[in-house]
Amino acid sequence: xxxxxxxQYTKEELAQSGQHFGEQVLFEVHKKIYPRITNGWFSKWxxxxxxxxxxxxxxxxxxxxxxxxxxxxxxxxRKFYIFGLVIWPQDFIYLTVLLVISxxxxxxxxxxxxxxxxxxxxxxxxxxxxxMWVERKVExxxxxxxxxxxxxxxxxxxxxxxxxxxxWIGIALWTGFTFVGxxxxxxxxxxxxxxxxxxxxxxxxxxxxxxxxxxxxGWMREQVCKYMCPYARFQSAMFDKDTLTVxxxxxxxxxxxxxxxxxDYKADGLGACIDCGVCVxxxxxxxxxxxxxxxxxxGCTACIDGCNDIMDKMGxxxxxxxxxxxxxxxxxxxxxxxxxxxxxxRTLIYTGVLCAIIIVTAVTLLNRVPLKVNVIRDxxxxxxxxxxxxxxxxxLQIMNAEEQKVTYDIEVxxxxxxxxxxxHVVEILSATDRSVPIRVEIPAGSAEPGxxxxxxxxxxxxxxxxxxNEKAVFLVPR
Amino acid sequence: MADFFNEWWSIxxxxxxxxxxxxxxxxLWSQTKITIPLDADGKPLTDGTTGHIWDGxxxxxxxxxxxxxxxxxxxxxxxxxxxxVLYPGLGSNQGKLGWSSAGAYDKEVKAGEAQYGPIFNKYLxxxxxxxxxxxxxxxxxxxxxxxxxxxxxxxxxxxSKGFPNLTDTDWLYGGAPETIELTIREGRHGVMPPMGAAxxxxxxxxxxxxxVLSLSGAPHDPIRAALGKPxxxxxxxxxxxxxxGNQAIGSANLTDKIWLYGGDINTIMETINKGRNNxxxxxxNRLSDAKIHLLAAYVWSLSNVGGLEAxxxxxxx
Numbered sequence: 001x002x003x004x005x006x007x008q009y010t011k012e013e014l015a016q017s018g019q020h021f022g023e024q025v026l027f028e029v030h031k032k033i034y035p036r037i038t039n040g041w042f043s044k045w046x047x048x049x050x051x052x053x054x055x056x057x058x059x060x061x062x063x064x065x066x067x068x069x070x071x072x073x074x075x076x077x078r079k080f081y082i083f084g085l086v087i088w089p090q091d092f093i094y095l096t097v098l099l100v101i102s103x104x105x106x107x108x109x110x111x112x113x114x115x116x117x118x119x120x121x122x123x124x125x126x127x128x129x130x131x132m133w134v135e136r137k138v139e140x141x142x143x144x145x146x147x148x149x150x151x152x153x154x155x156x157x158x159x160x161x162x163x164x165x166x167x168w169i170g171i172a173l174w175t176g177f178t179f180v181g182x183x184x185x186x187x188x189x190x191x192x193x194x195x196x197x198x199x200x201x202x203x204x205x206x207x208x209x210x211x212x213x214x215x216x217x218g219w220m221r222e223q224v225c226k227y228m229c230p231y232a233r234f235q236s237a238m239f240d241k242d243t244l245t246v247x248x249x250x251x252x253x254x255x256x257x258x259x260x261x262x263x264d265y266k267a268d269g270l271g272a273c274i275d276c277g278v279c280v281x282x283x284x285x286x287x288x289x290x291x292x293x294x295x296x297x298x299g300c301t302a303c304i305d306g307c308n309d310i311m312d313k314m315g316x317x318x319x320x321x322x323x324x325x326x327x328x329x330x331x332x333x334x335x336x337x338x339x340x341x342x343x344x345x346r347t348l349i350y351t352g353v354l355c356a357i358i359i360v361t362a363v364t365l366l367n368r369v370p371l372k373v374n375v376i377r378d379x380x381x382x383x384x385x386x387x388x389x390x391x392x393x394x395x396l397q398i399m400n401a402e403e404q405k406v407t408y409d410i411e412v413x414x415x416x417x418x419x420x421x422x423x424h425v426v427e428i429l430s431a432t433d434r435s436v437p438i439r440v441e442i443p444a445g446s447a448e449p450g451x452x453x454x455x456x457x458x459x460x461x462x463x464x465x466x467x468x469n470e471k472a473v474f475l476v477p478r
Numbered sequence: 479m480a481d482f483f484n485e486w487w488s489i490x491x492x493x494x495x496x497x498x499x500x501x502x503x504x505x506l507w508s509q510t511k512i513t514i515p516l517d518a519d520g521k522p523l524t525d526g527t528t529g530h531i532w533d534g535x536x537x538x539x540x541x542x543x544x545x546x547x548x549x550x551x552x553x554x555x556x557x558x559x560x561x562x563v564l565y566p567g568l569g570s571n572q573g574k575l576g577w578s579s580a581g582a583y584d585k586e587v588k589a590g591e592a593q594y595g596p597i598f599n600k601y602l603x604x605x606x607x608x609x610x611x612x613x614x615x616x617x618x619x620x621x622x623x624x625x626x627x628x629x630x631x632x633x634x635x636x637x638s639k640g641f642p643n644l645t646d647t648d649w650l651y652g653g654a655p656e657t658i659e660l661t662i663r664e665g666r667h668g669v670m671p672p673m674g675a676a677x678x679x680x681x682x683x684x685x686x687x688x689x690v691l692s693l694s695g696a697p698h699d700p701i702r703a704a705l706g707k708p709x710x711x712x713x714x715x716x717x718x719x720x721x722x723g724n725q726a727i728g729s730a731n732l733t734d735k736i737w738l739y740g741g742d743i744n745t746i747m748e749t750i751n752k753g754r755n756n757x758x759x760x761x762x763n764r765l766s767d768a769k770i771h772l773l774a775a776y777v778w779s780l781s782n783v784g785g786l787e788a789x790x791x792x793x794x795x
Contacts, residue, residue: 005529006522006540008512020516024524027510028542227544378633386735395624395633422634434617435624437633 032149033222035132036142036281040305049120050129058174061181066403069185079431085365086401086431090372097361101354108350110235112342113244113323115299118231124224125300127175127217128284131168138164142281168218169210176210222285225298232295242341246299247324248279248290256290261314272320278310279303279321289321369465370401371408372433373458375472382475388444391421392474398426398458399433407461410438414454415474417443425461440474449478488569495568503555510548591766598768601775606655609775610782619776622769626761627777635780639739640756645780648736652725653781659774663767665760668728672753676712686710687746693721693733696741 006024014021063070065083072081080087087094109116118125139145139160148157180202181189192198198206216224225232239245253273259265265272273290280288282302287294289303301323308318328338374397383391400406410424421441428434440454452474460466517523530538565573572578598618601609609615624633630641637643642650650668651661677683685706690713691698710721716729723731730738739745739754761770 003523003525004515005527006512006514006524007529009514014513014515020518020520020523021513022516022520022522023511024514024522025511025545026542027545027548029545223544223546227547378628380632380638383632383636383638391636393632393634393636395628435621435633437624437628437635439634439636 030223031286033284033286034142034145034281035284035302036278036306037136038282038302038305038309040308042301043305046120046125046129046300050126053121053123053126054130058178061178061186069187071182072185073183075183086370086403088372088399088401090399091368094361094365097357101357101361104350104354104357106231107238108347108354110238111240111243111347111350113299114239114246115231115235115297118225119299119301122298124216124221124229125298127213128221130171131217132284134167134171135164138167165218168214172210172214172217173206175213176206176208179209180205222296222298225285226296232298236295240346241326241330242338242344244323244325244338244342245293246289246297246301246304246321247293247329248273248321249319249324249329250290251329253290253320272311272316274310274314276310278306282306369468371406371458371460371466371468372399372401373397373456373468373470375456375470377473377475382477384477385441389441390444390447390476392440394438394440394456394472396436396438396456396458397433398428398436400428400431402466403430405429406466409459409461410436411457411459412438412440412454413457415442415447415452417446418454418474442474442476447474447476449476451475485570488571490569492569492571495562499555499558503552506548506551506555595768598766598772602768602771606659606771606775606778609772610655610779615772616776616779619772619779622765622773623776626765626773635777642738643736644777646736647781648731648734649725650723650728650730650738653778655774655778657725658777659770661758662765662770662773662777663760663762666728666756666758668754668756668758670716670729670749670754672751673712674751677709677750682706682709683747683750684743686713687743687750690721690732690746691741691743694735694741696735698743 006026009021060071061069065081068081070081070083074081078089106117135145139148148160151157177189177193178186183205184202189198189202192202220228252271254271255269256273256275257265257270258275259268259270279290280286280303282305283289284300284302285296285298287296289297304321304323307321311318311320325333325338325341327333327341333341376395376397378393378395383393385391396410398408400408405427407425407427410420410426412418412420419441421439422437424438426434426436438456454472454474456470456472458468458470515523524540526540528538528540532538562568562571563573564575565577567573601612601615601618623631623635627635631637631644632641635644647653649657651657651666674680674683677686685702686709687706688698688702689704689706689710692700692703713721716727717723717732718729721732723729735741737745738756739749761773765773
């Protein structure tokens with residue numbers, strides 16, 4: 001009988017199909033994957049990236065800058081401190097720019113070499129890598145782990161599982177603690193933990209982020225990439241025929257088959273693939289790369305290292321599995337020809353746009369004026385004084401984004417004889433804002449009735465570069 | 479119950495909600511399993527496709543969701559039911575936890591008071607003049623003033639027509655610190671009755687207005703002022719025989735050049751003819767005692783700038 005599609009069959013169809021029919025659950029049961037260890041050039045690079053990203057993540061939070069934490073996202077007072085920078089809610093545009101830069105970088109890297117981010121820098125990969133390292137140290141490599149899981153419950157099994165999960169939970173909680181340390185000063189947080197005096201939100205987020213780390217890196221692993229991550233599903237929109245992907249060279253490998261090390265396999269009509277299955281055993285998402293590019297492939301390159309190792313042992317040329325492009329496979333390009341095609345219009349345009357945005361952002365950030373001014377005119381009628389002069393009253397909200405006390409001079413211009421009738425020197429404390437009442441006066445008859453444009457100029461007394469020019473309206477009664 | 483006309487609507491909505499939630503669970507359960515042909519060994523005899531074919535040869539592969547994802551769906555159903563037991567949501571049921579948005583607000587206010595109360599209460603124990611000397615207290619007072627008082631008195635506290643200037647030394651009810659605090663706490667209601675009929679004709683009113691102008695030395699018609707002087711007796715009951723006003727009842731001093739509604743002859747005649755009625759609202763129910771205390775100190779400091787600047791200079795040395 002022929003295999004049939006998975007669908008709801010009518011009773012008649014089932015009766016016709018034969019004697020046997022039964023129930024099938026439509027949701028797939030999770031099959032645990034036991035990735036085998038790999039050593040090689042790419043594995044080394046992944047570990048370098050793990051160290052690099054995690055030293056930044058776990059380390060930065062402990063650095064100090066002047067009298068405060070160097071990087072602190074203070075949500076309650078709505079100020080983000082990043083080394084010398086103080087970012088206010090009004091600077092939100094920088095977050096947008098950061099996201100645009102991240103997205104464009106992702107487009108560029110994906111176009112050039114597929115899922116580089118997934119394979120080396122994605123937190124899911126990085127923490128899975130760390131957790132798998134712990135797993136290997138405690139339970140052993142692939143075969144030992146399979147044996148342990150299939151074996152009966154024994155004191156040794158309980159001890160190993162207990163040890164593994166304890167270390168995992170320890171790493172996860174430290175990760176949660178570090179994460180929260182970016183939002184509440186970590187030295188203070190640490191002393192709170194020592195005396196067990198955490199606030200409810202701190203407790204929640206440490207445990208929540210810790211649980212997410214433990215769950216995702218310990219249990220979910222490739223399930224996150226396969227079912228939860230949207231990137232796997234839209235990456236194909238960024239691939240083209242010159243994109244470097246992890247590829248099995250079928251022309252060279254097939255027909256696959258086992259053979260003795262010293263046999264002349266070409267004479268036997270075999271390809272270079274000895275069908276040892278290492279590429280499948282090392283794969284953290286459990287696929288066979290020899291079936292071609294699949295959406296599950298995160299570009300982790302474990303199969304490249306695994307296969308090269310075997311090729312080396314067999315005395316064959318390495319690179320049966322390697323970075324290749326569709327064009328190169330089709331047309332038999334040399335490496336040089338393939339690499340040359342990395343520089344194609346698509347990647348050059350991405351690079352150009354990315355560089356332009358980064359340069360513009362850097363210049364804007366360097367020239368950023370650490371001062372913001374909002375002008376709010378008092379509602380109600382303008383005041384006419386005894387001498388016929390006209391008063392308008394404004395509230396100037398002045399935000400000092402510098403981390404020191406600053407004295408500002410306020411000037412006003414736009415109408416002949418216009419002047420500030422009360423104070424025009426204002427002192428604002430470090431990284432705070434203050435609303436300052438300002439009374440602006442013009443002599444009788446110096447402006448037309450109705451609304452007149454004026455300008456407030458707020459200037460740092462000690463630094464002429466720090467200046468903001470803000471438009472406002474001066475009302476003259478009819 | 480206030481949200482519904484009667485109890486029936488609440489029950490109706492509860493039934494709909496529960497049926498919808500259970501319906502979701504039922505739909506999920508009914509779509510979990512199918513019956514398919516098996517091979518001789520009892521294994522599913524499938525080709526891995528859903529049987530859908532487009533454009534003649536484009537087959538849809540079966541790509542099933544993982545089993546844990548299915549359990550997530552069931553967890554949402556359980557979550558919804560637990561939520562409806564604990565929190566308001568099922569008709570007019572208030573939920574076992576007794577949570578309400580108004581209650582959450584009250585709790586936040588209480589937390590805020592616990593946090594900031596000590597800062598405010600520190601100043602409540604000090605005399606107003608002392609509070610006014612503290613730069614931090616004046617900064618708090620300024621923010622309170624900009625939030626609460628500036629809408630009428632202006633951000634610079636100089637007022638406008640009908641709203642007194644708080645930066646000069648002329649006070650309708652008195653400028654002593656405690657009096658200012660009392661004004662903020664209890665409010666003021668200033669009434670000047672229409673006096674046109676009591677004074678006499680329109681001409682008499684113009685004469686009295688000229689006399690009133692003469693009290694502060696403003697330009698006026700001396701003859702009319704002389705004629706108006708005897709008629710001012712009607713005004714003297716409140717403003718005093720010399721027109722100096724009376725802070726006990728809030729009557730204005732007419733001998734200075736400060737006018738709440740305007741000092742030209744027409745405005746003064748309008749005031750005499752029609753009277754004035756003005757209200758400063760009481761703030762005892764809007765602001766805490768401590769905040770009123772700080773505001774009084776700030777307002778008092780506005781008309782005592784010279785003295786305060788001297789204090790500031792001294793403290794800097």
